Amino acid sequence: MYSRNCSSFLNRFRQKVCHVVQCNASTSIKSSYDALVIGAGHNGLVAAAYLQKAGLDVCVVERRHVIGGAAVTEEIIPGFKFSRASYLLSLFRPQIMTDLELKKYGLKVYLRNPSSYTPLIEPGGLNGKATSLTLGMDEQINQQQIAQFSTKDAKKFVLYEEMLSRFVSCIEPLLDRPPINLPGPSTASWSERRDDLVTSYSFLSMLKKNRKDIPDLYELLMAPAQKVLDKWFESEPLKATLATDSVIGAMLSPYSPGSGYVLLHHVMGELEGVKGAWGYVEGGMGGVSNAIANCAKDHGTTILTDKTVKEIIIDNNQVKGVGLQDGTEIKSKMVLSNATAKVTYLDLVPQECLPTDLRSAVKQIDYKSPVTKINVAVDRIPNFTANPNTTADSVMPHHRSTIHINCEDSLLIHKAFIDAQNGQYSKLPVIEMVIPSSLDPTIAPPGSHVVLLFTQYTPYSLADGRQWDAQTKDEYADLVFDCIERYAPGFTNSVIGRDILTPPDLENILGLTGGNIFHGAMSLDQLYFARPLSDISNYRSPVSGLYLCGSGSHPGGGVMGAPGRLAAEKVLADFKKLRK
Known part of the structure; x- marks a missing residue:
């Protein structure tokens, strides 16, 4: 397997990348800011950009070595740039695109x-x-x-x-x-x-x-x-x-x-x-986050990576700032959390600072996820039997689209769902395949391609005590490849390497509670004035100066930017009151 044959090279590659980012993360931290954003996902960056443009002094702290949250580009396999989690752009609000001048700051879309x-x-x-x-x-x-x-x-x-x-x-x-x-x-x-x-x-x-x-x-x-x-x-x-x-x-x-x-x-x-x-997005979905970050930094925002927030500091029901894992404390009048409601209220806010009934309600938020994302590097474009390639390396129109596999009949989707309800990964998983390198030449070497597989259904917890260990992940990925092979023979042999992200991986690596890409289910009981809960649906919290600005807030998930902008509006309104 790729993970065995190339592990030592990858380790050296990642160390090099981390070293470069660590130098970038050494930007000096001031002792206090007007507003501090936890998490450099796209919504957190949108909030920071709006606040900084309005005249506040803003700092964004990100626990990973790279910004973007789920809208991120990572070169997991040398020479191949993956949109590691989210993979397409459409829902991003046009007003934000205009307000933040994202094309000026480098955003290009195919x-x-x-x-x-x-x-x-x-x-x-x-x-x-x-x-x-x-x-x-x-x-x-x-x-x-x-x-x-x-x-x-x-x-x-x-x-x-x-x-x-x-x-x-x-x-x-x-x-x-x-x-x-x-x-x-x-x-x-x-x-x-x-x-x-x-x-x-x-x-x-x-x-x-x-x-x-x-x-x-x-x-x-x-x-x-x-x-x-x-x-x-x-x-x-x-x-x-x-x-x-x-x-x-x-x-x-x-x-x-x-x-x-x-x-x-x-x-x-x-x-x-x-x-x-x-x-x-040219260069992968990290191009969205980078453009927003470029706008924010151009107006004066401080963005720090490799900075894990340990707790939100609260005194007399008023936010005072955050404490980092390394012992650093940063004071701030306002704290915006781009994390999920669970991480914010149960992991970062001291237990005694929230009403017991609110903590109980947060524990009931539905974070179930069916998704395992598999990022694949291949040495040639897939060749589908249904519509064969005209030449070995020709990019056909259908290669540029979302390719639906195991989707000829709705009952196939339903049966895959039933497997997950029984604690099993689907025997015929629903697979959405996209090949962004079919339009974007910047993310793969000539002749090679990036293939992104969004697969369902894989439960967070498997039945019979099975774990999502390396063996189980490889078994599932092999099953997915076998399915693709039925439609595009030769696909498996074209694979150079793969990156498998199960629901626990999406949670542990990207901070998505339960592995849920939307920061919580998009069910009717968790939408609009009930997102994430009716008591905290307007971005504010019971703690003065603490706000949610991520996809767990209205209007929900996807690369939209709207939760970040709307949360920033609430912060600005409250900040004006503080100045009076």
Whole structure:
């Protein structure tokens, strides 16, 4: 295996990288700041940039040797740059892109078209000859592709997308505003009460404008995604392909109630002004975080790596700063945590500083994760039997899309989910494969490629006392490769090396509690004014000066930046009060 043959070289490589970063991390630390951000994930960096631009003196401390959190690029295998966790961009809020001038600070994105490719093991369709389903931005091509399986579905698909677009127009404005303040007017300032009224009025006005859609919107939010898809379509390759958006990153089946919202969440994006578009960030997803960090630093933010926060210092229910693992104390009037609610309130805040009922509620937050991410370096582009490469090294259009494997039928997804409910990793895992090097030439040597595999379902804890040790991880990765081999023979032999991140790895390495990429399940009981809990849904905490700014807050997960910006707004409002 790669991990055995190249371990000594990799160790020397990592030591070299860590040495360089350690020199970078030696930036002098001041004794106090106006605001301190725990965690240099993209949301924490967004918050820092907004605060620094507004005139606050801000410091960001990151426990790892590299910034980015889950939106990170790492050269795990020499010469190959991996988007180690998150791997696509679309949900990032356009307002933040503009406010922070991210293109000026180095962000470059490659739009994808087509967007989705589902190869079939055996030819099928109406004439028995269809080998795959490819979807993209071209309406006519989409209809031709779908018509291979159902002429009815080809006609209805346009109407389905128009319906989703109307739903997004209703819900999307909520992503850029803080949730309505549930505790009531007595605890909110006049400006916040006014904002609540504006939000309510805007949402109700949008619903009124689309009143005929309200029953269907309600159904999509509440029902299993499969119920909705079955009402619209009859062909399984189409339904299963669309169903993947309802379960990606979630311990749900398309047959689970609430999976419809997850589907809607993943179509709310926009890139380069194109609604619903997804793309690859040049240099990997760390390019997003680096651009935000460049903006923040350009305005004066201090960003420190290799600095682990041991505790949040609190005196008389007021934040005073943080204590680092090395014994350093940094004073700060405001502390923003980009960590999960669990890490923030149960690991970093002293137990006696929070109400017992709040600590109990935080323990009940759902962090279940189905995801194992496998990052692979290969020496040639995969060759799919369904659509063979024209030449050995040719990049075909479908290589640029999200490739869905074991997704010809929705029941395959459901059966994979059932395996995980029984404490087993899926026998036929749902695999989303992307090959960002198909568009981005900066992340792999010429002729070689970076292949990123987002796989489900793998429970955090395995049955029968099995552990996610090296042997189990290799067994699972081999199973995934065997599945790919059925669609793209020769894939396994093309592998140069691989990096396997199970749910415990995602937690231990990236700080994602439970391995959950969204900082908590995106279920209806953990959304909007209930994210992460109703008592702490407005970014503030019971401790004065302590805030959550990560994906565990509204509007939730994905590389959006919105939680960071909205948390920064709360901090700025409170900071103005301190100055009066």
